[in-house]
Amino acid sequence: MTDFEALKAAVIKGKRNDVTAIVQEAINNKENINDILDKGMIPAMREIGDRFSRNEAYVPELLIAARAMQSGLALIEPLLAASGRKSMGKIAIGTVKGDLHDIGKNLVAIMLKGAGYDVIDLGVNCDVEKYEQGMRDGAQIIACSSLLTTTMPYMKEVVEHFRGKGVKVIIGGAPVTQSYADEIGADGYSEDANGAVRLVDSLLKAC
Numbered sequence: 197m198t199d200f201e202a203l204k205a206a207v208i209k210g211k212r213n214d215v216t217a218i219v220q221e222a223i224n225n226k227e228n229i230n231d232i233l234d235k236g237m238i239p240a241m242r243e244i245g246d247r248f249s250r251n252e253a254y255v256p257e258l259l260i261a262a263r264a265m266q267s268g269l270a271l272i273e274p275l276l277a278a279s280g281r282k283s284m285g286k287i288a289i290g291t292v293k294g295d296l297h298d299i300g301k302n303l304v305a306i307m308l309k310g311a312g313y314d315v316i317d318l319g320v321n322c323d324v325e326k327y328e329q330g331m332r333d334g335a336q337i338i339a340c341s342s343l344l345t346t347t348m349p350y351m352k353e354v355v356e357h358f359r360g361k362g363v364k365v366i367i368g369g370a371p372v373t374q375s376y377a378d379e380i381g382a383d384g385y386s387e388d389a390n391g392a393v394r395l396v397d398s399l400l401k402a403c
């Protein structure tokens with residue numbers, strides 16, 4: 197039985213070795229992957245963010261927590277990666293211009309890969325030209341992530357740029373909402389990584 201509180205504490209404190217040890221043990225014990233994420237690692241990032249808001253944590257603490265989270269994700273990714281399955285479609289994903297947050301974007305990419313999609317990871321700080329490269333490389337869907345209220349408006353530029361070009365643009369990230377997606381005319385929004393997979397499934401089925 198995994199000690200999710202210990203995992204959460206290890207991520208918050210940025211204890212990379214502890215995070216990898218707990219996640220590896222959870223994997224060995226065939227713990228549900230979604231539980232590892234939803235009961236341990238994701239609440240940890242929420243908690244460190246709340247502490248940051250209250251001035252009880254600062255950027256260096258956010259960074260070391262993020263690194264610890266990424267080391268746990270690195271162990272989970274291969275388990276979710278589709279093994280030799282026929283690709284169900286191609287998605288290009290990136291965090292929008294001006295924004296360097298990539299944990300949520302990485303999680304969405306991992307889940308999409310796990311569901312059998314080819315994923316082009318465009319990284320962070322993506323301008324329309326970078327997303328355009330994703331389209332040239334065959335992506336049917338462009339997925340944009342944003343974590344800052346100041347970078348979220350760039351999603352509107354991306355949506356407008358791709359209008360009529362035959363690719364769909366979907367959006368997500370902590371400050372993003374369905375009503376914002378409707379307002380800017382995005383083809384879809386999802387609140388979390390699993391929702392992103394369902395969204396992509398339904399958009400590509402409709403093609």
Ligand code: B1M
Pocket residue numbers: 238241242243244245246248249255256258259262294295296297298299300301303304339340341342343344345346366367368369370371385386387388389390392
């Ligand atoms: Co930053 N940061 N940060 N940060 N950071 C937030 C976002 C913040 C809310 C913290 C706070 O104040 N409480 C705040 C934003 C406030 C606002 O905009 N109103 C903030 C700030 C202010 C900043 C800086 C400006 C701080 C500074 O320098 N003064 C700065 C900006 C840098 C920049 O980007 N230009 C900054 C920097 C950083 C670090 C570099 C230190 C680090 C990022 C490291 C990294 O990503 N490699 C960091 C971190 C770690 C956070 C918090 C604590 C955690 C983010 C995270 O990883 N969450 C965050 C607080 C918080 O979110 N509570 C915060 C876990 C992740 C799994 O969730 O990314 O939401 P999330 O992804 C979810 C969903 O949103 C969704 O699925 C994911 C999984 O379920 N999703 C999608 C995400 N993308 C999607 C795309 C889709 C669909 C779903 O496509 C269809």
